[in-house]
Amino acid sequence: xxxxxxxxxxxxxxxxxxxxxxAPALGIYLVQRRxxxxxxxxxxxxxxxxxxxxxxxxxxxxxxxxxxxLGAIGIELVRxxxxxxxxxxxxxxxxxxxxxxxxxxxxSDASSAALNSYLFGSLTTTSPADLTTILVLGAAILVxxxxxxxxxxxxxxxxxxxxxxxxxxxALNLLLAVTTAVTVTIAMRAVGVLLISALMVVPVATAQQVxxxxxxxxxxxxxxxxxxxxxxxxxxxTADTAPGASVVLLAIASFLVVALAAAGWRALRRRTSxxxxxxxxxxxxxxx
Amino acid sequence: xxxxxxxxTHAAVxxxxxxxxxxxxxxxxxxxxxxxxxxxxSGKSTLIRAVLGLVPxxxxxxxxxxxxxxxxxxxxxxxxxxxxxxAGSGVPATVGEVVASGRLARRGVLRxxxxxxxxxxxxxxxxxxxxxxxxxxxxxxxxxxxQRTLIARALAGEPELLVLDEPTAGVDAESQQAFAAAxxxxxxxxxxxxxxxxxxxxxxxxxxxxxxxxxxxxxxDGAVPEPAGHHxxxxxxxxxxxxxxxxxxxxxx
Numbered sequence: 001x002x003x004x005x006x007x008x009x010x011x012x013x014x015x016x017x018x019x020x021x022x023a024p025a026l027g028i029y030l031v032q033r034r035x036x037x038x039x040x041x042x043x044x045x046x047x048x049x050x051x052x053x054x055x056x057x058x059x060x061x062x063x064x065x066x067x068x069x070l071g072a073i074g075i076e077l078v079r080x081x082x083x084x085x086x087x088x089x090x091x092x093x094x095x096x097x098x099x100x101x102x103x104x105x106x107x108s109d110a111s112s113a114a115l116n117s118y119l120f121g122s123l124t125t126t127s128p129a130d131l132t133t134i135l136v137l138g139a140a141i142l143v144x145x146x147x148x149x150x151x152x153x154x155x156x157x158x159x160x161x162x163x164x165x166x167x168x169x170x171a172l173n174l175l176l177a178v179t180t181a182v183t184v185t186i187a188m189r190a191v192g193v194l195l196i197s198a199l200m201v202v203p204v205a206t207a208q209q210v211x212x213x214x215x216x217x218x219x220x221x222x223x224x225x226x227x228x229x230x231x232x233x234x235x236x237x238t239a240d241t242a243p244g245a246s247v248v249l250l251a252i253a254s255f256l257v258v259a260l261a262a263a264g265w266r267a268l269r270r271r272t273s274x275x276x277x278x279x280x281x282x283x284x285x286x287x288x
Numbered sequence: 289x290x291x292x293x294x295x296x297t298h299a300a301v302x303x304x305x306x307x308x309x310x311x312x313x314x315x316x317x318x319x320x321x322x323x324x325x326x327x328x329x330s331g332k333s334t335l336i337r338a339v340l341g342l343v344p345x346x347x348x349x350x351x352x353x354x355x356x357x358x359x360x361x362x363x364x365x366x367x368x369x370x371x372x373x374x375a376g377s378g379v380p381a382t383v384g385e386v387v388a389s390g391r392l393a394r395r396g397v398l399r400x401x402x403x404x405x406x407x408x409x410x411x412x413x414x415x416x417x418x419x420x421x422x423x424x425x426x427x428x429x430x431x432x433x434x435q436r437t438l439i440a441r442a443l444a445g446e447p448e449l450l451v452l453d454e455p456t457a458g459v460d461a462e463s464q465q466a467f468a469a470a471x472x473x474x475x476x477x478x479x480x481x482x483x484x485x486x487x488x489x490x491x492x493x494x495x496x497x498x499x500x501x502x503x504x505x506x507x508x509d510g511a512v513p514e515p516a517g518h519h520x521x522x523x524x525x526x527x528x529x530x531x532x533x534x535x536x537x538x539x540x541x
Binding site for chain 2: 158212
């Protein structure tokens with residue numbers, strides 16, 4: 001049977017592919033900065049936006065973008081001040097966000113199924129208008145993350161050096177924060193607020209098992225994200241499983257396969273070629 | 289008389305109300321190689337961080353190339369070498385990628401890398417003797433090689449002034465020699481250097497002036513002081529775990 005003959009399944013597939021490509025392109029900067037779980041936190045805040053949107057009869061996704069952006073800017077301000085109370089402030093924001101969301105959704109006349117669709121995603125109900133939003137915002141995220149890669153890499157790799165280079169560090173940090181919020185909100189349709197971080201982080205974690213550089217890690221992570229999204233939707237369509245959970249489980253399965261294969265490859269090389277053990281440094285000067 | 293490159297006037301810096309530098313004045317003119325010496329915790333790293341604007345001044349002023357630091361925008365004229373690679377390295381990066389970020393000050397955020405950028409990166413890697421490691425992940429390099437990567441990153445921007453924070457601390461002899469050679473090349477091109485050091489090692493012949501920082505003030509500005517007492521012994525290890533244990537009169541002035 002071919003479920004992809006249905007428009008709604010096709011829209012789900014295209015939406016998932018765009019998110020699968022864009023989420024790791026942003027996520028690599030968050031991982032490099034050791035902020036891998038920030039997407040989770042911003043997702044929690046976005047849920048309050050969803051609740052407020054449902055309560056006020058406005059578009060939940062648009063209000064969520066607004067709430068997530070404000071939350072992301074708040075988190076960035078706390079981070080850049082670098083105070084020790086930072087993680088406590090983040091915790092308050094995270095739990096406040098999800099509690100506020102659940103409470104506001106409860107106050108509105110939306111069903112608990114509506115809450116579930118935002119918590120765990122509901123790709124198959126993607127409307128043509130939703131798909132346009134995902135395509136436009138996803139393309140914008142991709143273009144920004146690829147075009148600004150040298151500058152964003154410099155800021156995430158060594159922020160003080162970037163400041164002495166005269167880079168607009170604050171603007172780039174805020175750009176990353178806002179882009180994270182936008183990614184979270186469009187990925188909310190696909191995998192839900194509780195699983196968003198997985199798509200940003202797991203493909204990057206998988207790629208860096210085998211890559212040597214930043215650019216190759218980014219390329220491989222985007223390819224892995226694309227694969228997990230495409231294969232996840234195919235599994236969901238054929239086995240009738242939840243699309244978001246299928247995508248995330250496939251991403252984690254690829255991580256396990258790659259990590260095991262890489263570890264096995266290293267062990268094999270160590271056993272077959274004893275010379276591969278600590279190689280001496282190459283000579284600086286060779287006298288002839 | 290050469291133009292002043294760095295001018296620090298009556299500068300003071302404090303962290304959380306505790307004064308670290310008080311009333312420090314220092315001028316570095318073009319072509320000089322100035323070493324900032326002093327015990328751990330004397331405030332010597334804070335001095336160069338204040339020059340670069342990484343810590344705010346509580347009093348006094350800093351000018352860079354004649355412009356007040358707050359309004360200084362020509363950051364491509366300065367190459368900064370931090371003490372070690374920043375902690376934010378969860379994702380692998382190659383030596384070439386790290387050195388290439390040294391071109392951003394010159395190129396700007398939006399313009400993609402061109403041929404001049406690639407050539408400058410290759411030349412900087414050659415200058416520190418890491419040309420054959422450009423494709424290797426930075427994390428697989430030794431500490432000395434990582435330090436040389438950071439120096440190459442600063443050189444890649446083709447700066448007029450190099451500011452280095454303890455470039456030779458804990459670095460193997462081979463890397464120290466490679467670093468001294470790279471510095472000689474930079475000076476031959478007419479560069480100016482301000483560096484913080486705990487020990488000078490092979491850099492000693494290159495230094496034109498020494499500034500000694502002691503308890504937040506400058507207590508010596510002139511010729512490079514000779515190590516005194518047991519510090520002068522060739523096998524003395526310059527390891528000082530606590531600044532309190534620093535014997536008085538470390539530098540015989």
